[in-house]
Amino acid sequence: xxxxxxxxxxxxxxxxxxxxxxxxxxxxxxxxxxxxxxxxxxxxxxxxxxxxxxxxxxxxxxxxxxxxxxxxxxxxxxxxxxxxxxxxxxxxxxxxxxxxxxxxxxxxxxxxxxxxxxxxxxxxxxxxxxxxxxxxxxxxxxxxxxxxxxxxxxxxxxxxxxxxxxxxxxxxxxxxxxxxxxxxxxxxxxxxxxxxxxxxxxxxxxxxxxxxxxxxxxxxxxxxxxxxxxxxxxxxxxxxxxxxxxxxxxxxxxxxxxxxxxxxxxxxxxxxxxxxxxxxxxxxxxxxxxxxxxxxxxxxxxxxxxxxxxxxxxxxxxxxxxxxxxxxxxxxxxxxxxxxxxxxxxxxxxxxxxxxxxxxxxxxxxxxxxxxxxxxxxxxxxxxxxxxxxxxxxxxxxxxxxxxxxx
Amino acid sequence: xxxxxxxxxxxxxxxxxxxxxxxxxxxxxxxxxxxxxxxxxxxxxxxxxxxxxxxxxxxxxxxxxxxxxxxxxxxxxxxxxxxxxxxxxxxxxxxxxxxxxxxxxxxxxxxxxxxxxxxxxxxxxxxxxxxxxxxxxxxxxxxxxxxxxxxxxxxxxxxxxxxxxxxxxxxxxxxxxxxxxxxxxxxxxxxxxxxxxxxxxxxxxxxxxxxxx
Numbered sequence: 346x347x348x349x350x351x352x353x354x355x356x357x358x359x360x361x362x363x364x365x366x367x368x369x370x371x372x373x374x375x376x377x378x379x380x381x382x383x384x385x386x387x388x389x390x391x392x393x394x395x396x397x398x399x400x401x402x403x404x405x406x407x408x409x410x411x412x413x414x415x416x417x418x419x420x421x422x423x424x425x426x427x428x429x430x431x432x433x434x435x436x437x438x439x440x441x442x443x444x445x446x447x448x449x450x451x452x453x454x455x456x457x458x459x460x461x462x463x464x465x466x467x468x469x470x471x472x473x474x475x476x477x478x479x480x481x482x483x484x485x486x487x488x489x490x491x492x493x494x495x496x497x498x499x500x501x502x503x504x505x506x507x508x509x510x511x512x513x514x515x516x517x518x519x520x521x522x523x524x525x526x527x528x529x530x531x532x533x534x535x536x537x538x539x540x541x542x543x544x545x546x547x548x549x550x551x552x553x554x555x556x557x558x559x560x561x562x563x564x565x566x567x568x569x570x571x572x573x574x575x576x577x578x579x580x581x582x583x584x585x586x587x588x589x590x591x592x593x594x595x596x597x598x599x600x601x602x603x604x605x606x607x608x609x610x611x612x613x614x615x616x617x618x619x620x621x622x623x624x625x626x627x628x629x630x631x632x633x634x635x636x637x638x639x640x641x642x643x644x645x646x647x648x649x650x651x652x653x654x655x656x657x658x659x660x661x662x663x664x665x666x667x668x669x670x671x672x673x674x675x676x677x678x679x680x681x682x683x684x685x686x687x688x689x690x691x692x693x694x695x696x697x698x699x700x701x702x703x704x705x706x707x708x709x710x711x712x713x714x715x716x717x718x719x720x721x722x723x724x725x726x727x728x729x730x731x732x733x734x735x736x737x738x739x740x741x742x743x744x745x746x747x748x749x750x751x752x
Numbered sequence: 753x754x755x756x757x758x759x760x761x762x763x764x765x766x767x768x769x770x771x772x773x774x775x776x777x778x779x780x781x782x783x784x785x786x787x788x789x790x791x792x793x794x795x796x797x798x799x800x801x802x803x804x805x806x807x808x809x810x811x812x813x814x815x816x817x818x819x820x821x822x823x824x825x826x827x828x829x830x831x832x833x834x835x836x837x838x839x840x841x842x843x844x845x846x847x848x849x850x851x852x853x854x855x856x857x858x859x860x861x862x863x864x865x866x867x868x869x870x871x872x873x874x875x876x877x878x879x880x881x882x883x884x885x886x887x888x889x890x891x892x893x894x895x896x897x898x899x900x901x902x903x904x905x906x907x908x909x910x911x912x913x914x915x916x917x918x919x920x921x922x923x924x925x926x927x928x929x930x931x932x933x934x935x936x937x938x939x940x941x942x943x944x945x946x947x948x949x950x951x952x953x954x955x956x957x958x959x960x961x962x963x964x965x
Contacts (some may be wrong), residue, residue, distance in 0.1 A: 570815065618811065696904070731902075
């Protein structure tokens with residue numbers, strides 16, 4: 346019989362050791378299964394996003410069957426404006442996110458969901474739009490939280506479009522009720538995964554201030570124009586949002602043990618040259634990260650896309666206090682530059698999961714010969730396991746990690 | 753230094769106010785719009801090269817394209833009167849299920865700056881619309897753009913629809929986007945693929961010339 350408590354302890358220790366830039370017993374393998382979970386269990390994406398019970402069953406089955414070091418998870422869309430709008434007023438909403446039922450209740454304009462705007466088997470999509478005009482920077486700078494609550498929410502959430510109306514107030518009640526249900530489902534799932542020996546990995550989400558503007562307010566193209574046209578306003582807005590985001594992190598860890606990991610997905614990073622990155626993106630992101638570390642949080646930064654040009658900036662962060670996940674950045678180059686400084690997470694691109702177990706074996710073998718030595722590395726799908734990937738290939742990644750990953 | 757040279761520099765320096773002021777001055781002075789366009793093309797060509805060599809990143813490309821497009825807006829009414837010969841026709845769109853268009857739009861701007869005719873189908877384009885548009889416009893090259901991983905499936909579907917319609921041999925097809933990689937190309941089997949806008953333009957030029965990229 347499997348000793349799940351022992352398995353839990355081993356996995357937790359393995360991940361912790363790698364995070365501390367040391368060599369664990371073998372390279373940890375992080376589960377990032379996305380919609381593969383739904384397909385593997387036999388439900389469509391609609392059920393996966395709207396039915397907590399079925400989704401939880403799918404997650405437990407996928408986690409147990411493939412036996413990575415962390416389990417699968419519920420799929421939700423980060424919704425930072427929802428968190429920041431009520432910060433300090435009602436902390437039960439930290440961190441904010443959108444799943445199927447919440448999407449129905451709020452009517453989120455920046456998201457399209459399967460079984461609603463999309464076919465039953467589509468993944469949800471984030472649709473960036475211009476929700477704030479360029480001449481509104483002054484209002485955002487003057488009071489970021491008020492601007493988000495009073496301008497951004499009504500513009501981005503159909504059912505809060507008329508603040509103070511019976512419909513909007515009822516929407517907030519419904520959202521609160523649903524939030525409780527989903528929190529309970531989430532807690533139940535974590536307990537179940539723990540019983541099967543899976544430790545959690547991240548608990549919480551944070552944001553780069555400029556990404557907040559790009560994702561939720563101005564859209565990517567416009568925020569880039571703004572950097573050229575109204576550079577000082579962009580910087581001031583980032584500073585205001587930085588303080589709000591740091592406050593969110595503080596609230597999220599209040600009264601909890603230190604050492605939690607929080608996820609920061611970066612979006613605009615690959616758009617910028619080092620010069621633009623240093624001027625507009627990095628200063629307030631660095632400050633957010635540094636403040637998180639002071640609060641006892643280990644930030645896991647997901648450097649989406651190609652981050653090669655900015656790798657050196659990671660060295661400006663405190664050593665051994667951050668985790669760096671990469672998507673398309675060459676992991677060997679990353680190891681050479683930041684390997685002694687920040688724990689690296691990376692792995693195969695989605696398309697490799699459609700190849701063969703042999704190709705995945707070779708990939709892991711080659712990768713480990715580049716990045717394994719000295720520890721401080723965790724294997725994970727580059728983004729997530731893509732839906733529809735053959736199960737044998739998903740298994741092959743773990744098999745290869747066991748084969749080549751022992752220290 | 754003449755204004756014509758200045759407008760090239762202004763585009764390369766991403767100096768929007770100067771570039772637009774120069775354009776207005778040149779138009780006012782009665783300079784042939786074809787000549788203004790040519791200068792802007794030179795500017796964009798330098799921008800594209802800087803992107804290829806890694807000096808410029810996407811933000812510089814996006815800003816340069818914005819400046820170029822604004823100058824184009826100003827001179828387009830004059831240009832149509834004495835249109836120049838097109839170097840080739842490109843049909844391009846973001847595949848079904850995906851609405852991302854930053855990469856596609858950069859490619860379009862660079863192609864137009866090079867003197868190609870571009871038919872832009874927009875975003876979330878169904879395979880049926882691609883097929884209809886190929887029949888209608890008879891392009892030299894078809895570009896299928898996407899950002900989402902899931903859109904690769906839709907790119908494959910579009911490719912299959914073009915083949916089923918018996919059009920595969922009449923056009924060259926390039927796929928482009930953030931998640932396009934050698935494995936994706938092996939699966940979809942286009943004539944060329946890229947995850948880089950400037951490289952995409954280079955590949956399209958090779959395809960138009962009938963070269964194997």
